[in-house]
Amino acid sequence: MFVAAQVDDSLRLRVAALKLVVPDHAIVVDRTAAWIHEVDALPRSAIHRMPSLDVVSSLASRVRRPGIDSGIRNFTAADLMVLDGLRVTTPLRTACDLGRLLWRFDALAAIDGFLRAGLDHAELLAEIDRYKGFRGVVQLRTLAPLGDRKAESPPESALRLHWYDADIGTPETQIWVYDDAGRPKYRIDVGDPEVHYGGEYFGAEFHGEDAEEHDEARIAWLERERVWKIDVFTNDDVYGRELEAADRLRRGFLMAQASRGLRRTAYVDLAR
Template identity: 35%
Template sequence: MTTPTSPATSPSPEAAASLVERAAALAGPGRSENVVIGRTAAWIWGLDVLPSGARPETCDVDLFVPGPAPPAGDLRPARVPAEHITERSGVRVTTLDRTALDCARWLPRLEAVAALDQFLRRGVRLDALKAMARTLPDYRDSKRLRAALRAADPRAESPGESWTRTLIIDAGLPRPTPQIPVMGPLGEPFYIDLGYEPYLVGIEYDGERHHAGRRARSRDEARRRWLKKEMEWDVIPVTKDLLTRPAPYLEALLTALLHRGWNPTGRDMDRIATNLTRLHRRRPNPTRRRPHH
């Protein structure tokens, strides 16, 4: 069971304001050509897509400055049309839709999908993003962007849920349905983070913030025991280890689906086996920045 998206450690109001103030100094009055973009623009719009472990008071301001096209590999866009620019909190900033598109285009895969899920919950529409992408040369042919748009889902309620869904999709397993309601013992529904209702198989991301501690763990275990005994659901819990060692969790999900009657083609199984083997061989890099938990 998930909770609404929130940073791992809530910044102080002063720290949160500092990023906006620095952005205003670079793209506010008197800086009429500069535009705040990317993660910083998302922050100004009220979404937290800052890098793992980052604090807003120490983050660089993502800024577009008109001039020559950026070199290959640079994450700054080549241009920002006037219709993609607005003002918010005294800062020239990309519109909500353009900010969503930039995050989906440039952020690492798991972060891009989790950010996009947040934007969709704010009312951004996928069809509008696809239409905008077709007007931008660096976006219209981006396989990375198209993959992020396909994986996005506004029903996700936490970054951990978004990461889990994305890893499942990338492994070649069936796309799970988010937030499946199952009637609880007191007549109130439980919501399973991700699942396959025809097979009564679910998977849930237990983030440290809301699932740590003896009481929280006891509550989660009792809930899942009830779902298994009374409703015949097999719910697989996952933790932050999924981000560095996803294969064991994905193998457990595959086993549960096969046991409950999922019947993939031989070609599907070959693709899944190849992906799982690749994940087993991948060595986690402890220095690599990961999303918030």
Template identity: 30%
Template sequence: MDGIPLGSSYTWASARAAGVTRRQIERDGHRIGQGLYLSQAVEPTLLERCRAWSRLLPAEASFGGATAAVLRGAPLAEPSRPTVVLPPHLVVPARRELVRLVRTLGPEDVGDHAGIRVTSGPQTFLDLAAALPPHELVAVGDALMRGGHLDAVGLVRRLVRADRVRGVVRARACAPLLNGLAQSRPESHLRYWLSTSTLPPPEVQVPVRDRRGRVVAHGDLGYSRWKVLLEYEGRQHAERDQFRRDVDRYSLMAIDGWLLLRFADHHLGGPFAVVERTRRALLSRGWRPDPC
């Protein structure tokens, strides 16, 4: 700003103290909160907005909930208002631009992400358990595992300490279903619906081998015993190169006797079509439900 280094974000007070005029602030700054500005020179991403808010928040504050999940790569819509987690003893003026959560957190419940304080993977999963339906919670947990922010041991350790925390029952029910091998949100949804049905739990990233035992393809989900595979077809499968690879992959699967079920976005409204089609496929391959 005319030779005055203010950085990607700044407060009104710090800019004025540096000699910036009111008009310069109005011309350069994008106001994201009372007295807080993001420079027009940077993209107003969630990370940049959180970095800006860190200037005004106390050192004990951290970003959590959906904000932490999105920053760590979870498949959620970017929140319009960042969620800030504060300890119970801290009195901070309410700001309508922020969502506040009050939590008693230990050192293991908070970590660093790109230079800002963010709740850990296990803490983020627990906080979201009260707000998300189970299939979405599993998708978030899978993504956190896939990104290296969550593991089974650390999650169990956090849930043991949770006691009567809101959402802990759902978190404990969904925790055993998490799998870091899942490659997408739709895959997680399909696996959740199958795992909570009366069908056998599916395997993830099922290897398909040729006659020499070499792995030539992987199915998103499947049942090796009955040679049934499930694939989710996202938009990327319509791209020319991906379509060609899929043709070869599906041909290899069929040659080796695999029965392939393909699902798309219109199947994600609920479990019925996924579970029923998978049930019929398994029955055709010799699976029989437990008579009990």
């Protein structure tokens, strides 16, 4: 389905598009269900290539149509909702399925996205035992408690998981740093306010060449005026083949921890 560029995106439009290709007996699941629920869980390749639709059947045979990634799956009535005739897994079921089935960095991002969209964290945690014996339940059991609705994008969620992998404690997200008048000035994506160490994800969409000067000034202010140590991470650090972010976070954290006393003394001197 193609629409004019000036047509506003909406739930109604997304449902109408899927109804053109999804059979009546089928159920929209996983990444496509997240898209319906306005949670960003599409693969990163979606910016270049149309992703397959995630559609399953509760009947004996899968859906066999081009562009559809299908299978057979069992559901309870509580797992499903109907939107203008289209059957879709609920936000709770979709979050559990993506938390089980996606690559762990994408899985945590999906969980964060659903929490940000209003899913109750306690309800998600209470649901986990139901999936005992399901594929990926160990991953879901590990990641669901780490969910954080304050994470603002999938790469930030992935960076936070690298922080846990670095074994440097529990990070905070979206940490406000204040100016001398007590006004919130800048936010740090993920960090430890006690150690004054933080990690920032710089994606091409919001941190390209046009924003380079502002980004450099922001990092310089945080390090000079508030004596934070900030490391910057890119797409390759977070998602690349080497997955170097955890190692960099650990090194940066330990360096910041070791120099904490000296930096605090410097901060007091600056404040005088």
